[in-house]
Amino acid sequence: MKWMIASDLHGSAYWCEKLVEAFRREGADRLILLGDLLYHGPRNPLPEGHNPQKCVEVLDVLRDKTVAVRGNCDAAIDQVLLPFPIMADYLLLDLGEKLAFVTHGDQWGEGHPPAMAKGGVLITGHTHVAACTKHNNFLYLNPGSPALPKDEGHRGYLLLDGARAVFCEMDGTVYREITL
Template sequence: MKLMFASDIHGSAYWAKKVLERFEEEQADYLVLLGDLLYHGPRNPLPQDYNPQVVIKLLNSIKHQIIAIRGNCDSEVDEMVLEFPITADYNIIPLKNRKLMASHGHLYNDQQIPSSLIEGDIFIFGHIHVPILKQQDGVYILNPGSTTLPKENHPNSYGILNHDQFKVKTFDGKVYKEIALK
Protein backbone atom coordinates (compact mmCIF):
# COMPACT_ATOMS: atom_id res chain seq x y z
CA MET A 1 0.00 0.00 0.00
CA LYS A 2 1.32 3.40 -0.99
CA LEU A 3 0.34 6.35 1.20
CA MET A 4 0.75 10.06 0.56
CA PHE A 5 0.86 12.46 3.52
CA ALA A 6 0.01 16.16 3.40
CA SER A 7 -0.16 18.54 6.31
CA ASP A 8 -1.13 22.13 6.93
CA ILE A 9 -2.93 23.16 3.72
CA HIS A 10 -4.45 26.06 5.71
CA GLY A 11 -7.11 26.94 3.12
CA SER A 12 -4.76 27.48 0.18
CA ALA A 13 -6.53 26.52 -3.05
CA TYR A 14 -3.20 26.80 -4.87
CA TRP A 15 -1.46 24.23 -2.65
CA ALA A 16 -4.53 21.98 -2.37
CA LYS A 17 -4.50 21.71 -6.19
CA LYS A 18 -0.80 20.87 -6.06
CA VAL A 19 -1.49 18.17 -3.44
CA LEU A 20 -4.13 16.55 -5.67
CA GLU A 21 -1.86 16.75 -8.72
CA ARG A 22 0.94 15.01 -6.83
CA PHE A 23 -1.50 12.46 -5.39
CA GLU A 24 -2.57 11.51 -8.90
CA GLU A 25 1.00 11.44 -10.23
CA GLU A 26 2.26 9.39 -7.27
CA GLN A 27 -0.59 6.91 -7.76
CA ALA A 28 -0.94 6.50 -3.99
CA ASP A 29 -3.74 4.39 -2.56
CA TYR A 30 -4.72 6.93 0.10
CA LEU A 31 -4.07 10.57 0.91
CA VAL A 32 -3.52 10.96 4.65
CA LEU A 33 -4.28 14.55 5.69
CA LEU A 34 -2.54 15.49 8.93
CA GLY A 35 -4.80 18.41 9.83
CA ASP A 36 -5.16 22.17 9.46
CA LEU A 37 -7.06 21.90 6.21
CA LEU A 38 -9.26 25.00 5.79
CA TYR A 39 -8.39 27.79 8.23
CA HIS A 40 -5.10 29.67 8.09
CA GLY A 41 -4.96 30.16 11.88
CA PRO A 42 -4.44 33.35 13.87
CA ARG A 43 -0.62 33.07 13.95
CA ASN A 44 -0.15 32.42 10.23
CA PRO A 45 -0.27 34.83 7.31
CA LEU A 46 -2.94 34.36 4.67
CA PRO A 47 -1.58 31.67 2.38
CA GLN A 48 -1.33 31.91 -1.39
CA ASP A 49 -4.77 31.80 -3.04
CA TYR A 50 -6.61 31.50 0.30
CA ASN A 51 -9.98 30.05 -0.61
CA PRO A 52 -11.36 27.40 1.76
CA GLN A 53 -14.46 26.88 -0.43
CA VAL A 54 -12.27 25.71 -3.33
CA VAL A 55 -10.21 23.51 -0.97
CA ILE A 56 -13.47 21.90 0.19
CA LYS A 57 -14.49 21.06 -3.40
CA LEU A 58 -11.05 19.72 -4.25
CA LEU A 59 -10.77 17.47 -1.21
CA ASN A 60 -14.38 16.27 -1.45
CA SER A 61 -13.66 15.18 -5.03
CA ILE A 62 -11.43 12.36 -3.68
CA LYS A 63 -13.23 11.76 -0.37
CA HIS A 64 -13.10 7.95 -0.70
CA GLN A 65 -9.30 8.05 -0.81
CA ILE A 66 -8.79 10.36 2.19
CA ILE A 67 -7.84 9.43 5.73
CA ALA A 68 -7.85 12.59 7.87
CA ILE A 69 -7.26 13.75 11.40
CA ARG A 70 -8.04 17.02 13.18
CA GLY A 71 -5.49 19.78 13.42
CA ASN A 72 -5.49 22.56 15.98
CA CYS A 73 -7.00 24.94 13.37
CA ASP A 74 -9.77 22.50 12.36
CA SER A 75 -13.24 22.60 13.90
CA GLU A 76 -16.52 20.71 13.91
CA VAL A 77 -17.98 23.17 11.41
CA ASP A 78 -15.27 22.07 8.94
CA GLU A 79 -16.62 18.53 9.10
CA MET A 80 -20.05 19.87 8.16
CA VAL A 81 -18.72 20.94 4.75
CA LEU A 82 -16.17 18.18 4.17
CA GLU A 83 -17.56 14.83 3.07
CA PHE A 84 -15.09 12.76 5.10
CA PRO A 85 -14.43 12.66 8.86
CA ILE A 86 -11.77 14.98 10.28
CA THR A 87 -12.51 15.23 14.01
CA ALA A 88 -10.38 12.29 15.21
CA ASP A 89 -7.25 13.33 17.11
CA TYR A 90 -5.38 10.39 15.59
CA ASN A 91 -5.78 7.44 13.25
CA ILE A 92 -4.11 4.05 13.37
CA ILE A 93 -3.30 2.47 10.02
CA PRO A 94 -2.28 -1.20 10.18
CA LEU A 95 0.53 -2.02 7.80
CA LYS A 96 2.00 -5.38 6.86
CA ASN A 97 4.51 -5.70 9.72
CA ARG A 98 3.91 -2.61 11.84
CA LYS A 99 1.32 -0.01 12.69
CA LEU A 100 1.31 3.62 11.73
CA MET A 101 -0.20 6.27 13.99
CA ALA A 102 -1.04 9.62 12.40
CA SER A 103 -1.76 12.72 14.47
CA HIS A 104 -1.56 16.45 13.85
CA GLY A 105 1.19 17.17 16.36
CA HIS A 106 -0.40 19.54 18.85
CA LEU A 107 -1.41 16.68 21.17
CA TYR A 108 1.15 14.01 20.25
CA ASN A 109 4.54 14.81 18.71
CA ASP A 110 8.20 13.81 18.86
CA GLN A 111 8.34 15.04 22.46
CA GLN A 112 5.09 13.26 23.40
CA ILE A 113 5.12 9.89 21.63
CA PRO A 114 2.09 7.67 22.30
CA SER A 115 3.05 4.84 24.65
CA SER A 116 1.07 2.31 22.58
CA LEU A 117 3.73 2.35 19.87
CA ILE A 118 6.43 -0.32 19.94
CA GLU A 119 9.76 -0.78 18.22
CA GLY A 120 9.38 -0.63 14.44
CA ASP A 121 6.06 1.25 14.53
CA ILE A 122 5.65 4.61 12.80
CA PHE A 123 4.42 7.87 14.28
CA ILE A 124 3.70 10.64 11.77
CA PHE A 125 2.58 14.16 12.52
CA GLY A 126 2.45 17.65 11.01
CA HIS A 127 1.81 20.90 12.91
CA ILE A 128 5.37 22.25 13.12
CA HIS A 129 5.74 22.80 9.34
CA VAL A 130 9.23 21.20 9.38
CA PRO A 131 10.16 17.80 7.91
CA ILE A 132 11.46 15.22 10.41
CA LEU A 133 12.76 11.72 9.70
CA LYS A 134 14.30 9.93 12.66
CA GLN A 135 14.12 6.89 14.88
CA GLN A 136 13.53 7.45 18.58
CA ASP A 137 13.37 4.60 21.09
CA GLY A 138 12.82 2.21 18.19
CA VAL A 139 9.82 4.14 16.81
CA TYR A 140 10.10 5.94 13.47
CA ILE A 141 9.14 9.59 13.87
CA LEU A 142 8.13 11.24 10.61
CA ASN A 143 6.85 14.65 9.56
CA PRO A 144 6.27 15.51 5.89
CA GLY A 145 6.66 19.25 6.50
CA SER A 146 4.03 21.71 5.30
CA THR A 147 2.36 21.87 1.92
CA THR A 148 1.54 25.57 2.29
CA LEU A 149 3.53 27.38 4.98
CA PRO A 150 6.91 25.67 5.48
CA LYS A 151 9.20 26.97 8.22
CA GLU A 152 12.95 27.15 8.84
CA ASN A 153 13.74 27.60 5.13
CA HIS A 154 12.37 24.18 4.16
CA PRO A 155 10.49 23.84 0.84
CA ASN A 156 6.79 23.16 0.46
CA SER A 157 6.61 19.39 0.82
CA TYR A 158 4.60 16.20 1.25
CA GLY A 159 5.44 12.64 2.23
CA ILE A 160 5.27 9.24 0.54
CA LEU A 161 5.37 5.90 2.34
CA ASN A 162 5.88 3.05 -0.09
CA HIS A 163 6.83 -0.35 1.29
CA ASP A 164 9.60 0.37 3.82
CA GLN A 165 10.73 3.71 2.43
CA PHE A 166 9.53 7.15 3.56
CA LYS A 167 10.34 10.14 1.38
CA VAL A 168 9.69 13.82 1.86
CA LYS A 169 9.27 15.31 -1.60
CA THR A 170 8.98 18.77 -3.05
CA PHE A 171 6.13 19.54 -5.41
CA ASP A 172 8.28 18.98 -8.48
CA GLY A 173 8.49 15.35 -7.32
CA LYS A 174 12.13 15.52 -6.20
CA VAL A 175 13.19 13.71 -3.03
CA TYR A 176 14.13 16.23 -0.32
CA LYS A 177 14.76 13.72 2.51
CA GLU A 178 14.30 9.98 2.92
CA ILE A 179 14.63 7.18 5.43
CA ALA A 180 14.55 3.41 5.09
CA LEU A 181 12.32 1.69 7.64
CA LYS A 182 13.88 -1.58 8.75
Template sequence: MKILFISDLHGSYDRAKTVLDKAKKFNPDCIVLLGDLLYHGPRNPLPVGHDPKATVVLLNEYKDKIIAVRGNCDAEVDQMVLEFPIMSDFSWLVADGRRIFLTHGHLWNPENMPPLSAGDTFVYGHVHRPKAYTNENGINIWNPGSCSLPKQSDCPTYATYENNTFRVFELDDTCILEQTL
Protein backbone atom coordinates (compact mmCIF):
# COMPACT_ATOMS: atom_id res chain seq x y z
CA MET A 1 0.00 0.00 0.00
CA LYS A 2 1.16 3.53 -0.80
CA ILE A 3 0.22 6.42 1.53
CA LEU A 4 1.00 10.13 1.34
CA PHE A 5 1.05 11.91 4.73
CA ILE A 6 0.47 15.67 4.99
CA SER A 7 0.06 17.65 8.20
CA ASP A 8 -0.48 21.25 9.22
CA LEU A 9 -1.22 22.90 5.88
CA HIS A 10 -2.73 25.91 7.68
CA GLY A 11 -4.36 27.20 4.50
CA SER A 12 -1.20 27.35 2.37
CA TYR A 13 -2.40 26.78 -1.17
CA ASP A 14 1.15 26.96 -2.57
CA ARG A 15 2.48 24.22 -0.29
CA ALA A 16 -0.66 22.07 -0.65
CA LYS A 17 -0.33 22.27 -4.44
CA THR A 18 3.36 21.36 -4.30
CA VAL A 19 2.68 18.24 -2.21
CA LEU A 20 -0.39 17.20 -4.16
CA ASP A 21 1.51 17.55 -7.43
CA LYS A 22 3.92 14.99 -5.95
CA ALA A 23 0.88 12.80 -5.21
CA LYS A 24 0.19 12.57 -8.92
CA LYS A 25 3.63 11.03 -9.46
CA PHE A 26 3.63 8.89 -6.31
CA ASN A 27 0.04 7.72 -7.00
CA PRO A 28 -0.87 6.82 -3.40
CA ASP A 29 -3.74 4.53 -2.48
CA CYS A 30 -4.74 7.18 0.06
CA ILE A 31 -3.76 10.65 1.24
CA VAL A 32 -3.73 11.10 5.01
CA LEU A 33 -4.32 14.65 6.25
CA LEU A 34 -3.35 14.98 9.91
CA GLY A 35 -5.30 18.15 10.69
CA ASP A 36 -4.95 21.93 10.75
CA LEU A 37 -5.96 22.20 7.12
CA LEU A 38 -7.24 25.76 6.59
CA TYR A 39 -6.70 28.10 9.55
CA HIS A 40 -3.21 29.26 10.55
CA GLY A 41 -4.04 29.71 14.26
CA PRO A 42 -3.54 32.79 16.44
CA ARG A 43 0.06 31.92 17.38
CA ASN A 44 1.33 31.25 13.86
CA PRO A 45 2.28 33.68 11.10
CA LEU A 46 0.48 33.47 7.78
CA PRO A 47 2.09 30.64 5.81
CA VAL A 48 3.53 31.08 2.32
CA GLY A 49 0.70 31.25 -0.23
CA HIS A 50 -2.04 31.50 2.41
CA ASP A 51 -5.34 31.07 0.53
CA PRO A 52 -7.82 28.86 2.38
CA LYS A 53 -10.52 29.13 -0.32
CA ALA A 54 -8.16 27.89 -3.05
CA THR A 55 -6.85 25.21 -0.68
CA VAL A 56 -10.41 23.93 -0.21
CA VAL A 57 -10.91 23.62 -3.98
CA LEU A 58 -7.60 21.79 -4.35
CA LEU A 59 -8.20 19.36 -1.47
CA ASN A 60 -11.73 18.59 -2.67
CA GLU A 61 -10.25 17.35 -5.97
CA TYR A 62 -8.72 14.47 -3.95
CA LYS A 63 -11.76 13.74 -1.75
CA ASP A 64 -12.00 10.13 -2.91
CA LYS A 65 -8.47 9.37 -1.64
CA ILE A 66 -8.40 11.44 1.58
CA ILE A 67 -8.52 10.16 5.14
CA ALA A 68 -8.48 13.17 7.47
CA VAL A 69 -8.52 13.85 11.20
CA ARG A 70 -9.38 17.06 13.04
CA GLY A 71 -6.62 19.35 14.21
CA ASN A 72 -6.84 21.91 16.98
CA CYS A 73 -7.24 24.69 14.37
CA ASP A 74 -10.01 22.88 12.43
CA ALA A 75 -13.64 23.91 12.99
CA GLU A 76 -17.13 22.91 11.95
CA VAL A 77 -17.17 25.80 9.49
CA ASP A 78 -14.24 24.12 7.69
CA GLN A 79 -16.27 20.93 7.36
CA MET A 80 -19.00 22.93 5.63
CA VAL A 81 -16.72 23.59 2.63
CA LEU A 82 -14.65 20.40 2.55
CA GLU A 83 -16.22 17.41 0.76
CA PHE A 84 -14.59 14.74 2.95
CA PRO A 85 -14.91 14.18 6.72
CA ILE A 86 -12.46 16.06 8.96
CA MET A 87 -14.15 16.18 12.36
CA SER A 88 -12.91 12.90 13.86
CA ASP A 89 -10.17 13.19 16.49
CA PHE A 90 -8.62 9.95 15.24
CA SER A 91 -8.90 7.28 12.60
CA TRP A 92 -7.48 3.80 12.00
CA LEU A 93 -5.85 2.46 8.89
CA VAL A 94 -4.49 -1.01 8.18
CA ALA A 95 -1.68 -1.18 5.65
CA ASP A 96 0.39 -4.25 4.84
CA GLY A 97 -0.89 -5.93 8.02
CA ARG A 98 0.19 -2.94 10.12
CA ARG A 99 -2.37 -1.22 12.42
CA ILE A 100 -1.95 2.55 12.07
CA PHE A 101 -3.54 5.04 14.48
CA LEU A 102 -3.97 8.51 12.90
CA THR A 103 -4.46 11.68 14.95
CA HIS A 104 -3.45 15.33 14.96
CA GLY A 105 -1.47 15.21 18.19
CA HIS A 106 -3.17 17.78 20.41
CA LEU A 107 -5.22 15.11 22.23
CA TRP A 108 -3.30 11.88 21.61
CA ASN A 109 0.49 12.22 21.39
CA PRO A 110 3.66 10.32 22.35
CA GLU A 111 3.24 11.49 25.97
CA ASN A 112 -0.48 10.54 26.01
CA MET A 113 -0.81 7.43 23.87
CA PRO A 114 -4.02 5.57 23.04
CA PRO A 115 -4.05 1.84 23.83
CA LEU A 116 -1.67 0.37 21.25
CA SER A 117 0.39 -2.83 21.07
CA ALA A 118 3.97 -3.50 20.07
CA GLY A 119 4.19 -3.38 16.29
CA ASP A 120 1.37 -0.83 15.97
CA THR A 121 2.06 2.58 14.47
CA PHE A 122 1.08 5.97 15.88
CA VAL A 123 1.02 8.83 13.33
CA TYR A 124 0.47 12.43 14.35
CA GLY A 125 1.19 16.03 13.32
CA HIS A 126 0.68 19.15 15.46
CA VAL A 127 4.30 19.78 16.51
CA HIS A 128 5.45 20.69 12.96
CA ARG A 129 8.61 18.56 13.39
CA PRO A 130 9.29 15.30 11.52
CA LYS A 131 9.89 12.13 13.53
CA ALA A 132 10.33 8.42 12.83
CA TYR A 133 11.31 6.05 15.63
CA THR A 134 10.15 3.08 17.68
CA ASN A 135 9.46 3.73 21.37
CA GLU A 136 10.38 1.52 24.34
CA ASN A 137 7.05 -0.36 24.00
CA GLY A 138 7.73 -1.35 20.39
CA ILE A 139 5.26 1.19 18.95
CA ASN A 140 6.34 3.03 15.81
CA ILE A 141 6.01 6.81 16.15
CA TRP A 142 5.77 8.80 12.92
CA ASN A 143 5.27 12.49 12.19
CA PRO A 144 5.53 13.97 8.67
CA GLY A 145 6.31 17.47 9.99
CA SER A 146 4.65 20.46 8.33
CA CYS A 147 4.86 21.49 4.69
CA SER A 148 3.69 25.04 5.46
CA LEU A 149 4.93 26.11 8.91
CA PRO A 150 7.94 24.04 9.97
CA LYS A 151 9.23 24.75 13.48
CA GLN A 152 12.72 25.75 14.56
CA SER A 153 15.21 25.29 11.74
CA ASP A 154 13.28 22.47 10.08
CA CYS A 155 12.44 22.76 6.41
CA PRO A 156 8.97 22.12 4.93
CA THR A 157 8.27 18.37 4.82
CA TYR A 158 5.81 15.64 3.87
CA ALA A 159 6.00 11.84 4.18
CA THR A 160 5.28 8.65 2.31
CA TYR A 161 4.72 5.04 3.25
CA GLU A 162 5.55 2.31 0.76
CA ASN A 163 6.86 -1.26 1.07
CA ASN A 164 6.64 -1.09 4.88
CA THR A 165 8.88 1.99 4.92
CA PHE A 166 7.97 5.47 6.22
CA ARG A 167 10.02 8.32 4.74
CA VAL A 168 9.96 12.05 5.49
CA PHE A 169 11.07 14.21 2.57
CA GLU A 170 12.05 17.83 2.30
CA LEU A 171 9.42 19.56 0.19
CA ASP A 172 11.94 20.08 -2.61
CA ASP A 173 12.85 16.34 -2.48
CA THR A 174 16.55 17.08 -1.97
CA CYS A 175 16.86 14.58 0.85
CA ILE A 176 15.14 12.08 3.11
CA LEU A 177 15.12 13.47 6.65
CA GLU A 178 13.69 10.52 8.56
CA GLN A 179 13.15 6.90 7.62
CA THR A 180 12.03 3.77 9.40
CA LEU A 181 11.30 0.23 8.30
Protein backbone atom coordinates (compact mmCIF):
# COMPACT_ATOMS: atom_id res chain seq x y z
CA MET A 1 0.00 0.00 0.00
CA LYS A 2 1.25 3.46 -0.89
CA TRP A 3 0.67 6.08 1.82
CA MET A 4 0.96 9.83 1.33
CA ILE A 5 1.63 11.77 4.53
CA ALA A 6 1.25 15.52 4.95
CA SER A 7 0.92 17.92 7.85
CA ASP A 8 0.08 21.45 8.87
CA LEU A 9 -2.16 22.69 6.05
CA HIS A 10 -3.45 25.45 8.36
CA GLY A 11 -6.53 26.27 6.28
CA SER A 12 -4.77 26.85 2.96
CA ALA A 13 -7.23 25.83 0.24
CA TYR A 14 -4.50 26.51 -2.32
CA TRP A 15 -2.12 23.95 -0.78
CA CYS A 16 -4.99 21.51 -0.10
CA GLU A 17 -5.72 21.55 -3.83
CA LYS A 18 -2.04 20.99 -4.63
CA LEU A 19 -1.97 18.10 -2.15
CA VAL A 20 -5.00 16.41 -3.75
CA GLU A 21 -3.34 16.86 -7.16
CA ALA A 22 -0.15 15.27 -5.82
CA PHE A 23 -2.12 12.40 -4.26
CA ARG A 24 -3.64 11.57 -7.63
CA ARG A 25 -0.37 12.07 -9.54
CA GLU A 26 1.53 9.77 -7.15
CA GLY A 27 -1.12 7.05 -7.33
CA ALA A 28 -1.30 6.88 -3.52
CA ASP A 29 -3.80 4.54 -1.90
CA ARG A 30 -4.32 6.43 1.35
CA LEU A 31 -3.64 9.88 2.82
CA ILE A 32 -2.52 10.44 6.40
CA LEU A 33 -2.89 14.01 7.67
CA LEU A 34 -0.84 14.86 10.76
CA GLY A 35 -3.09 17.61 12.11
CA ASP A 36 -3.41 21.39 12.09
CA LEU A 37 -5.74 21.19 9.12
CA LEU A 38 -8.00 24.27 9.19
CA TYR A 39 -6.91 26.89 11.75
CA HIS A 40 -3.75 28.88 11.03
CA GLY A 41 -2.85 29.27 14.72
CA PRO A 42 -2.05 32.47 16.63
CA ARG A 43 1.72 32.23 16.02
CA ASN A 44 1.54 31.64 12.27
CA PRO A 45 0.88 34.06 9.42
CA LEU A 46 -2.09 33.37 7.17
CA PRO A 47 -0.98 30.85 4.57
CA GLU A 48 -1.43 31.43 0.85
CA GLY A 49 -5.06 30.83 -0.16
CA HIS A 50 -6.31 30.76 3.43
CA ASN A 51 -9.91 29.58 3.23
CA PRO A 52 -10.78 26.86 5.77
CA GLN A 53 -14.27 26.28 4.35
CA LYS A 54 -12.84 25.65 0.88
CA CYS A 55 -10.20 23.38 2.46
CA VAL A 56 -13.03 21.20 3.80
CA GLU A 57 -14.58 21.00 0.31
CA VAL A 58 -11.24 20.11 -1.29
CA LEU A 59 -10.40 17.39 1.25
CA ASP A 60 -13.91 15.93 0.97
CA VAL A 61 -12.99 14.29 -2.35
CA LEU A 62 -10.56 12.01 -0.45
CA ARG A 63 -12.88 11.34 2.50
CA ASP A 64 -12.82 7.55 2.05
CA LYS A 65 -9.02 7.47 1.64
CA THR A 66 -8.02 9.80 4.50
CA VAL A 67 -7.07 9.16 8.11
CA ALA A 68 -5.89 11.93 10.40
CA VAL A 69 -4.61 12.74 13.86
CA ARG A 70 -5.38 15.84 15.89
CA GLY A 71 -2.97 18.75 15.85
CA ASN A 72 -2.59 21.39 18.55
CA CYS A 73 -4.57 23.87 16.40
CA ASP A 74 -7.46 21.45 15.71
CA ALA A 75 -10.69 21.78 17.70
CA ALA A 76 -14.05 20.06 18.04
CA ILE A 77 -15.59 22.43 15.47
CA ASP A 78 -13.05 21.23 12.89
CA GLN A 79 -14.30 17.68 13.42
CA VAL A 80 -17.87 18.86 12.81
CA LEU A 81 -16.80 20.28 9.44
CA LEU A 82 -14.42 17.58 8.18
CA PRO A 83 -15.81 14.33 6.70
CA PHE A 84 -13.20 12.03 8.30
CA PRO A 85 -12.11 11.53 11.94
CA ILE A 86 -9.38 13.92 13.13
CA MET A 87 -9.49 13.79 16.93
CA ALA A 88 -7.21 10.80 17.67
CA ASP A 89 -3.92 11.71 19.36
CA TYR A 90 -2.04 9.05 17.42
CA LEU A 91 -2.40 6.03 15.18
CA LEU A 92 -0.27 2.95 14.71
CA LEU A 93 0.70 2.06 11.17
CA ASP A 94 1.85 -1.47 10.32
CA LEU A 95 4.79 -1.21 7.93
CA GLY A 96 5.37 -4.94 7.71
CA GLU A 97 8.44 -5.62 9.81
CA LYS A 98 8.21 -2.25 11.55
CA LEU A 99 5.51 -0.36 13.41
CA ALA A 100 5.10 3.39 13.01
CA PHE A 101 3.75 5.65 15.73
CA VAL A 102 2.02 8.48 13.86
CA THR A 103 1.09 11.68 15.73
CA HIS A 104 1.04 15.45 15.32
CA GLY A 105 4.19 16.09 17.33
CA ASP A 106 3.06 18.42 20.09
CA GLN A 107 2.75 15.63 22.70
CA TRP A 108 5.34 13.19 21.36
CA GLY A 109 8.17 14.15 19.05
CA GLU A 110 11.76 13.58 18.07
CA GLY A 111 13.09 14.89 21.39
CA HIS A 112 10.37 13.23 23.47
CA PRO A 113 9.35 10.00 21.71
CA PRO A 114 6.69 7.61 23.00
CA ALA A 115 7.66 4.17 24.26
CA MET A 116 8.36 2.16 21.12
CA ALA A 117 9.96 -1.15 20.24
CA LYS A 118 13.54 -0.85 19.03
CA GLY A 119 13.61 -0.18 15.30
CA GLY A 120 10.23 1.55 15.28
CA VAL A 121 9.36 4.61 13.23
CA LEU A 122 8.06 7.88 14.67
CA ILE A 123 6.21 10.10 12.20
CA THR A 124 5.17 13.62 13.23
CA GLY A 125 4.43 17.03 11.80
CA HIS A 126 4.08 20.14 14.02
CA THR A 127 7.52 21.68 13.42
CA HIS A 128 6.85 22.61 9.76
CA VAL A 129 10.38 21.36 9.02
CA ALA A 130 10.96 18.17 7.02
CA ALA A 131 13.23 15.72 8.81
CA CYS A 132 14.65 12.23 8.55
CA THR A 133 16.84 11.25 11.49
CA LYS A 134 18.08 7.83 12.59
CA HIS A 135 18.24 7.53 16.38
CA ASN A 136 19.54 4.60 18.45
CA ASN A 137 16.09 3.10 18.96
CA PHE A 138 13.93 4.61 16.22
CA LEU A 139 13.74 6.39 12.89
CA TYR A 140 12.17 9.86 12.93
CA LEU A 141 10.28 11.18 9.88
CA ASN A 142 8.56 14.54 9.42
CA PRO A 143 7.10 15.62 6.05
CA GLY A 144 7.25 19.35 6.87
CA SER A 145 4.37 21.60 5.80
CA PRO A 146 3.03 22.35 2.32
CA ALA A 147 1.40 25.58 3.50
CA LEU A 148 3.85 27.11 5.98
CA PRO A 149 7.33 25.56 5.77
CA LYS A 150 9.78 26.99 8.31
CA ASP A 151 13.53 27.56 8.20
CA GLU A 152 13.41 27.85 4.40
CA GLY A 153 12.45 24.18 4.41
CA HIS A 154 10.86 21.98 1.81
CA ARG A 155 7.21 22.51 0.88
CA GLY A 156 6.15 18.92 0.46
CA TYR A 157 4.93 15.53 1.58
CA LEU A 158 6.18 12.06 2.42
CA LEU A 159 5.41 8.80 0.62
CA LEU A 160 5.65 5.41 2.31
CA ASP A 161 5.69 2.63 -0.24
CA GLY A 162 6.73 -0.78 1.02
CA ALA A 163 10.08 -0.38 2.76
CA ARG A 164 10.79 3.03 1.19
CA ALA A 165 10.24 6.51 2.57
CA VAL A 166 10.33 9.17 -0.14
CA PHE A 167 10.35 12.91 0.58
CA CYS A 168 8.85 14.99 -2.25
CA GLU A 169 8.41 18.63 -3.13
CA MET A 170 4.82 19.57 -4.00
CA ASP A 171 5.61 19.25 -7.71
CA GLY A 172 6.67 15.62 -7.16
CA THR A 173 10.42 16.21 -7.23
CA VAL A 174 12.11 13.69 -4.93
CA TYR A 175 14.68 15.28 -2.64
CA ARG A 176 15.36 12.37 -0.27
CA GLU A 177 14.71 8.65 -0.25
CA ILE A 178 15.58 6.06 2.39
CA THR A 179 14.94 2.42 3.15
CA LEU A 180 13.02 1.89 6.37
